[in-house]
Amino acid sequence: MRKTLAKASVRTALSLLFFAVIGTAVLASTFSLTHDLIVKTEEAAKLKLIMQVVPQSLFNNDILADTVTVEASKQLGTDHPTTAYRARLQGKPSAVVLEAIAPDGYSGRISLIIAIREDSSISGVRVVSHKETPGLGDYIEFARNRWISVFDGASHARYKEDDWNVKKDGGQFDYMAGATISPRAIIKAVHKALHYYEENRSRLFAPAAARPSANNGNRSGVQVQEVKE
């Protein structure tokens, strides 16, 4: 009895193993067939997003390869290291693309990419992901509304500290009636990111010390250490 039980278990387990091996083989071959294309499309999508905030006239470097790792920072609202992309024109720094999080949206975090020109004026801002109310707070998406363009060209030269707020709160920025919380959160996040940039400018543009090495596949160059909070 015991022997047949053991035998049956082994036989069943072996046939399960057989199916597992075939399944894994199918998966592995699909992965290797599509992997290169997936990497390529993801990079193209990333580049498309970056090109929305940094006009092509501002850079002629391989912006996806010219990156720097930015440590988590309260000013950027990030809680893990992010990647900043550097735009250069004829080798001279022209703009940097930062990731930032507005933690106080109406329904949670709004994640943003913010491009700041070398002269610390904002080149463009886009919302990457958010959970704001559809049809109400989602005008922060560029695809739905051009509101997010209010930041184009904004700088500390143009706006005083108190101006970085929606008009309702005495600031200079437009918003749409019915949803003030989402723009308020984004304006605050962009303002803080601009401060971050001004305090860390030289670090952000520091030349990539080490080119990506073959063994770790990491594209980031130098590590930027956060000093100020």
Added chain:
Amino acid sequence: MSAQPYKEILHNGLWKQNTGVVQLLGMCPVLAVSTSVVNGFSLGLATVLVMVLSNAAVSPIRNYMPNEIRIPVFVLIISVLVTVVQYLMNAYLYGLYVVLGIFIPLIVTNCIVLARVEAFASKNPVLPSAVDGLAMGLGLAAVLAILGGMREILGHGTLLSGLDLVFGDAAKAWVITLIPDYHGFLIAILPPGAFIGLGLLIACRNFLTLRGERKAGGNAAISHADGGVAVSHIN
């Protein structure tokens, strides 16, 4: 095999045993993704693909598989196929892949896929099994598309928005704006809209079935008696 069984399989999947409005299986994607025609129908098509492939893959090995481990093997086959579909979408339909996001892997847990494999493909030859997967999947895709259309029209006043995710930027011009300068009806886009819309679809389907049966007269009693036997419906 004559054409009759295939006709019945198609009729079962698309109408009589429709996944979305009769069996009410796989509600998670139906409710979550049906915010527009394109989203709903795309996930529907991905499900069709997985169902056809999984039914067709299980059917030929149905007689060699130890009965005790059939469920783990089915789940293994389905998850392999879903992952393959996910890779392919990631590679060739990136925009759509981003939108449908977590719902593609969730096709694995869509009980309708396993249900058809277990109830049909493990007992039938390859071709009918594949047709069954196609019919059941298309039935679901149709419900997703109709529900998506209802919610999109009411919520945004448009149809076919997001088509550019499938066909590239050129398709942006294909969006039909039914109600210009529409400010949107929020509840249609939010989850309650999905439940209300699905309820209306079920009611509509029941109404049509009952009317059909009343017209058919005495046959109605027989068709109620069971789900599987060939009773021809007149719709």
